Amino acid sequence: MIEIKHVKKSFDNVEILKDVSLNVADGEVVVILGPSGSGKTTLLRCVSFLEKADSGIFSLGDVSVNLHKISKKDILKLRRKMAFVFQNYNLFANKTALENVAEGLVTARKMDKIQAIRKARQALEWVGLSDKENFYPVQLSGGQQQRVGIARAVVLEPEVIFFDEPTSALDPELVGETLEVIKKVAKMGITMIVVTHEMSFAQDVADKVVFMDGGLVVEEGKPEVIFSHPKEARTRQFLSRIISLDPVYYI
Amino acid sequence: MRTFHWDIFLKFYIEILPYLSVTFSYVFFSLLFGFGIGIGITVMKFSGKRILSALASIYISVMRCVPSVVLLFLIYYGLPMMMKGEFGISMDHIGTIVYVIITFSLFLGASTSEIMRAGYLAVGKGQREAGYMVGLSGWQTFYRIIFPQAVRACIPNIGNIIIYMIKEGALAYTIGLQDVLGRGYQLNSLKGNAYSAETYVALALIYWPCTIILEKVFAYIEKKVSLADMIAGQKTEVSMEEI
Numbered sequence: 001m002i003e004i005k006h007v008k009k010s011f012d013n014v015e016i017l018k019d020v021s022l023n024v025a026d027g028e029v030v031v032i033l034g035p036s037g038s039g040k041t042t043l044l045r046c047v048s049f050l051e052k053a054d055s056g057i058f059s060l061g062d063v064s065v066n067l068h069k070i071s072k073k074d075i076l077k078l079r080r081k082m083a084f085v086f087q088n089y090n091l092f093a094n095k096t097a098l099e100n101v102a103e104g105l106v107t108a109r110k111m112d113k114i115q116a117i118r119k120a121r122q123a124l125e126w127v128g129l130s131d132k133e134n135f136y137p138v139q140l141s142g143g144q145q146q147r148v149g150i151a152r153a154v155v156l157e158p159e160v161i162f163f164d165e166p167t168s169a170l171d172p173e174l175v176g177e178t179l180e181v182i183k184k185v186a187k188m189g190i191t192m193i194v195v196t197h198e199m200s201f202a203q204d205v206a207d208k209v210v211f212m213d214g215g216l217v218v219e220e221g222k223p224e225v226i227f228s229h230p231k232e233a234r235t236r237q238f239l240s241r242i243i244s245l246d247p248v249y250y251i
Numbered sequence: 252m253r254t255f256h257w258d259i260f261l262k263f264y265i266e267i268l269p270y271l272s273v274t275f276s277y278v279f280f281s282l283l284f285g286f287g288i289g290i291g292i293t294v295m296k297f298s299g300k301r302i303l304s305a306l307a308s309i310y311i312s313v314m315r316c317v318p319s320v321v322l323l324f325l326i327y328y329g330l331p332m333m334m335k336g337e338f339g340i341s342m343d344h345i346g347t348i349v350y351v352i353i354t355f356s357l358f359l360g361a362s363t364s365e366i367m368r369a370g371y372l373a374v375g376k377g378q379r380e381a382g383y384m385v386g387l388s389g390w391q392t393f394y395r396i397i398f399p400q401a402v403r404a405c406i407p408n409i410g411n412i413i414i415y416m417i418k419e420g421a422l423a424y425t426i427g428l429q430d431v432l433g434r435g436y437q438l439n440s441l442k443g444n445a446y447s448a449e450t451y452v453a454l455a456l457i458y459w460p461c462t463i464i465l466e467k468v469f470a471y472i473e474k475k476v477s478l479a480d481m482i483a484g485q486k487t488e489v490s491m492e493e494i
Contacts, residue, residue, distance in 0.1 A: 108391065
């Protein structure tokens with residue numbers, strides 16, 4: 001169970017998160033939608049301590065922390081229960097695909113090296129990249145890099161994985177293969193919070209869709225409800241702009 | 252025009268050559284201590300403490316603005332005076348080379364810290380965040396992820412700074428150190444400065460191979476460690492100018 005309560009965050013007096021609360025059940029896949037600047041990414045970064053929130057409470061399992069006042073030790077402890085998939089992959093440039101996946105096991109979790117390598121190989125195989133284990137990130141396509149990024153997250157067996165627009169830096173051609181892998185992760189039953197613009201992905205995979213705008217959660221609910229009968233006008237407006245464009249092509 | 256005395260040139264060349272050991276020893280120690288100071292300054296700069304970071308900036312600014320020969324004189328004449336006046340410590344028995352090493356260590360402290368800063372900044376912040384998010388601590392992220400990449404970014408500049416040090420170190424003759432230049436200067440003056448051409452051609456031909464060799468060595472190292480060339484089977488040229 002993840003509880004995010006009253007998270008606020010401003011950058012240079014611009015309020016990005018006004019007061020965001022969100023509950024995520026174990027094994028639930030939550031997709032956060034919303035226009036650019038609505039605070040989706042900032043929310044993920046605040047609860048993974050990559051940004052320091054101005055206030056807010058975050059609970060993961062039985063650990064509950066104040067996001068504004070948390071010790072380095074607690075950050076490290078909590079981070080070792082989570083994983084993050086970045087928009088720009090952020091694979092370690094000085095390490096091969098296999099080393100990237102094994103790093104968190106060997107260095108952070110002090111797993112036996114041989115065992116870690118074995119697990120990392122399995123994870124790479126699972127994302128379909130067995131043949132690329134000795135490749136450096138620069139040698140891989142965006143889609144392949146992101147799949148390594150997903151393997152790097154999954155191998156840690158975290159309690160939750162955050163996905164920050166995992167496909168928006170990819171060539172349209174490569175989005176599909178990456179989404180397939182993310183769907184596989186969802187089926188494993190790991191709790192996931194996914195920020196994305198991929199509507200069909202949200203429809204297929206999400207247990208819950210959260211629509212954010214202007215630093216607030218406007219609406220949340222089951223995808224079939226949000227997509228077909230949104231309650232709020234702002235949600236309808238946003239969805240109509242995105243979804244109605246799908247079948248019709250404007251030149 | 253008088254003829255060039257090849258015999259004198261050769262004699263000088265052979266006599267000066269062993270003094271390379273003096274040159275190399277102050278280059279080595281200046282670099283050693285210079286990097287030490289540089290690491291300290293860089294750490295101060297990135298400490299997040301405003302006072303420390305300001306002090307580091309002032310240090311770098313001063314060192315970059317004072318000509319090395321001025322600092323050399325200041326250290327050579329000023330330091331013993333100060334030590335004697337303030338602390339009653341006599342520095343009479345201390346060799347000239349020590350002053351040279353102090354001076355250039357101070358200088359290199361500033362320039363190496365700038366190199367390290369650039370190398371550190373060359374590694375994107377995403378790398379650090381990725382390290383944190385696989386559960387590495389700040390220190391683990393630094394030595395496993397950031398440092399190896401930063402060093403690669405620094406290598407061409409480190410080569411340049413060693414070459415710079417070899418050349419700039421020649422100033423040591425102004426305080427009477429018998430290094431390569433100092434020895435050449437002395438040999439020439441013993442002959443009434445009659446063989447300046449021979450002396451300085453000999454000196455040029457001593458310095459030149461040293462820097463060329465260093466340049467090649469660093470080009471080789473750079474090639475060895477550059478990510479592009481770690482790639483098996485694929486050869487990618489990375490030019491020095493690019494970095």
